[in-house]
Amino acid sequence: MIYLDNNATTKVDEEVLNAMLPYLKEEYGNPSSTYSFGKDIKEKVNEARNNVARLLNCNPDNIIFTSCGSESNATAIMNAIKLNPNKKHIITTKVEHASIIETMGYLEREGYEITFLEVDDKGRLDLEELKKEITPDTCLISVMMANNEIGNIYPIKEIAKIAKENNIIMHTDAVQAAGKIKIDVEDLNVDMLSISGHKINVPKGIGILYVRDKKFIPLIFGHQEKNRRGGTENVPYIIGLGKSCEMIINDNYKKSEEEKVLRDYMESEIKKNIEDVFIYGDLDNRTPNTSSIAFKNVKADELMLVLESFGVLVSTGSACNSELAVPSHVLTACHANLEEYSPIRVSLGKYTTKEEIDQFIKTLINVVKMLRSKVK
């Protein structure tokens, strides 16, 4: 199998798993217990928190462990609106993950006014448009740091500056940015930021929300996480996330650079060998592992299935959308001509090898040729 769907989820790292295992077996104490069997575990949880904080350049007290990126996103949005009960307007974009779009949809039905900012053909935002949409009623701006489908990286520092100048809370969904590009919350000056473990080689079921301000209203009440997120801590997964963050810090994004070299090589070989190829997104400003690539008159869902039969796994959009037979909202927002150019999403990971990419390119050339000859 050649796994090229790392934006959907990633393989658990061996070191991460080994760090977790004792806490799934003998070290099963509750971190809230006062005897040492629990207290030692609390220390380990805080060690993990330190590693997450180091990755994001913040104080460990600003990190709240959650169950996933979606929970972090929902918590951030709900916190912002509860802190501002008199303000009923939120600004976000048309290309956010479903966990943001659907929470906004719920709030819209509850009477909030939501501005979904448009993007251009390359998926880019116009910050002048953003400025125009701000009103005295705006309580939150939530813009993703990196897009899951096309990989675009958004100018979060500039957007947070605009938010600050207007006294508006700023949140960013950094689930697809973590581990791929540097995140420095001090430099970005955001109020809240979400991350998910399973995109960085940790099992599914752990996330974090960075929160700058002491004023915070939880989604789940309880004494854990300094009264900011109730629920007995998911100790093994927290330890795993801490380990993964430590590994990213030690690697200093070398793996990401390697992925970019491999991704760029892949795209250029594909373009050399296949005619009428189109790559979606902001090509000069993308996450290093992502390629949303289309072949004229080849249907992406057909291509994906045939590739799968050859052992190559890619996707046709975000995994969360794939069971719905609707065109991707991200590509639609980019005014994509999906009739002619429907893309597959190829997302590399830290285990992707040059041999796998060469094998993929070879297979792809044959499959596209075969599918095109069927169309004629």
Ligand SMILES: Cc1ncc(COP(=O)(O)O)c(C=O)c1O
């Ligand atoms: C950009 C983005 N935000 C949020 C999420 C949700 O994260 P989780 O699967 O941990 O809920 C995803 C997952 O695909 C994502 O890509």
